[in-house]
Structure formats: C-alpha cells, structure tokens
Amino acid sequence: MKYLTPLSLLAFVLVLTSCSQDTTYTCDIAGETTTTTCEGCSGDDLEAFEAACIASDAIAQLAGGSCSID
Numbered sequence: 001m002k003y004l005t006p007l008s009l010l011a012f013v014l015v016l017t018s019c020s021q022d023t024t025y026t027c028d029i030a031g032e033t034t035t036t037t038c039e040g041c042s043g044d045d046l047e048a049f050e051a052a053c054i055a056s057d058a059i060a061q062l063a064g065g066s067c068s069i070d
Contacts (some may be wrong), residue, residue, distance in 0.1 A: 025053040029065030
C-alpha cells in the first residue's frame with residue numbers, strides 16, 4: 001500500500017507528458033511577427049518542433065530579432 005501513491009503519481013505524470021498538445025512559437029524579426037503552430041504534437045514531433053524554434057531563435061538573433069515558444 002505504501003507504494004500506491006508514488007506509483008499512481010508516476011502514472012499520472014506519464015499520462016500528462018504523453019498527451020498531444022498544440023504548441024506555437026512566435027518569431028519577431030525587423031518588426032515583422034510570424035507564428036507557427038504544431039497542432040497535436042507529442043513525443044518526437046514536439047521535440048523536433050522545439051528544436052526548430054531554438055534554431056530559428058539563433059538565426060533571428062543574428063538579424064536583431066527573437067523567437068519564443070508560447
């Protein structure tokens with residue numbers, strides 16, 4: 001019984017992290033703002049989307065802009 005609570009908490013966290021979600025990132029470069037949405041992303045798709053945002057932010061900073069995950 002003493003392991004029931006930690007195991008149920010772990011199961012709850014795993015369920016939440018495996019859920020798909022809509023994620024957006026916004027880039028602002030030279031006063032122009034663009035928003036990109038990954039609808040229903042989860043797992044590897046979400047990781048790839050976030051990696052693309054980080055790469056876009058690095059490029060945008062060279063041009064005096066920025067990108068952020070909303």
